[in-house]
Amino acid sequence: MKGLLNKGVFLLVVGLLASCDYQKYNTIRQRDYRQGDKYVYGPGLDSPAVQTKRQYPARPELADRTNKIRQKLFSQGSQGN
Numbered sequence: 572m573k574g575l576l577n578k579g580v581f582l583l584v585v586g587l588l589a590s591c592d593y594q595k596y597n598t599i600r601q602r603d604y605r606q607g608d609k610y611v612y613g614p615g616l617d618s619p620a621v622q623t624k625r626q627y628p629a630r631p632e633l634a635d636r637t638n639k640i641r642q643k644l645f646s647q648g649s650q651g652n
Contacts (some may be wrong), residue, residue, distance in 0.1 A: 608643055
């Protein structure tokens with residue numbers, strides 16, 4: 572009897588989830604205003620975007636600062652220092 576009750580509850584839950592629109596609104600329905608923009612999507616379907624090809628000049632003066640930040644964030648002994 573208990574097995575039949577468990578199966579019935581399971582079927583009821585599956586039926587309720589199947590009958591409603593489960594995750595129906597888990598999508599974004601909006602117009603892509605950059606559709607066809609070669610700067611964002613690149614010239615073809617398999618090509619990288621133009622904006623990923625941009626190279627920025629190296630700034631070696633920031634390397635020391637970056638290393639200090641990494642040391643502070645990821646060092647083993649820094650527990651809120």
